Every structure is written in structure tokens, then in C-alpha cells.
Amino acid sequence: MVAHAAEAARLGHVTPQIVRAWVLRFNAAGPDGLRNAEHPARRRSQPVSFSRSLTMQMD
Template sequence: MAQARRLLALAAIYDGCTRSEAARLGHVTRQIVRDWVIRFNAEGPDGLRDRKASGPTPRLTDVHRQALATQIDHGPNPAVHGVVQWRLCDLRQWLWEEFRVLVSRQTLSRVVRAMGYHRLSARPSGEAKPAECGAASGKGTKSSSIPLPMRGRRDIWRHP
């Protein structure tokens, strides 16, 4: 649809209309018509198709991701890093100290999951309780499926 509108505006120019008239036909400004002409001349009709925006460049390069994977695999050194298990906040701090790259916790979580690592809880969830715990308290199996609260939970990252 958009490509047809652009081709119609360019056809009007080819037929002798001014760029202002072609812009009115395409419901755009003359600058945009100029850009369409340049794209059409360079790439033909395919140059007028909608394109996906490139978006911002990722903050973490392949080098950063490789180093991050190495750090996760080897685990932290308590004497150097001050922690015994990696958490996202610790990995963010390490990235900043090592590469001066600042990423949000959410972005780092997405990157780590995309690399194939999964968060494991250091505390058992409610489903991990033995079956006799629910029976001894008089509660059914439904109550034993409720996980423990998130407070105080630690992140441990492992490769599947």
C-alpha cells in the first residue's frame, strides 16, 4: 500500500508534475518525495518498500557476551568480586568495572537468557517440599504448590 502511494507520486513527477504536486498526491512533504526519488533511482521499485528500522546499536558486543559467558561459567572469586554467587546486579557491576558498559538489569537478564543460561533459585520453592509435609499439616496438595516468597532469594546462573 505504501509502496503504491510512493510509486504514484513518482509517476506524477515523471508525467511532468512538480514535486510539490507529487507531495500533495502522496500526502507528504517535498523533502520526503526527494528521498523517494533518490531511493527509487538507487534501488528501483524495491527501494520504495517499507523497511524495518535498524534501532539503536546493542550495548553489549560479541566480545562482551563472550566475556560474560566466561565469567558466569567460572563463577565469582569471593576474594576479588566480594560475592559467592553471581546475581544480575553483580554481573552489571562486573561489566561496568571491566568494560565501562552500563546496561539495565532487565536488559542483562534478557541477554543472559538468550545466551542459554537459566536462573536457579538458591532456596527451594514450595513444590520441592516433601509430600508428607502437606499431609502432616492436614493440608492438601494444592497448598504445597504455592512457592515460597521471593524475598531474600538469590540468583544463580547455570547453563542448561
């Protein structure tokens, strides 16, 4: 797998370590495992009320 990960990394412009992480995520949960989950420590850049207001203005 190391040679394949290195080649995939080169083609995808990422590191082999990232490719190996993707393989592990895919093997554990299938295609859904490749979706990016929100990081637990990540905070919203604006308050929810602002997002709702913006959404209502766009409708």
C-alpha cells in the same frame, strides 16, 4: 524536479522532502528501494515466542 515534487507531495498528502527521498531511493534501487526496511533500532513490540504462539493458534 522541485515543482514536480511539490505537486506530487500535494497529491500524496506528504512533504516535498519525502517525495525527493522516494525519488532517490527509487533511482538507487528501483521499485525494491521503495519498500520499507525495518529500522535497525526498532524493537519488536512482543517477544518472538508470542508471535509464534499466535501464528500457531491461527492455523
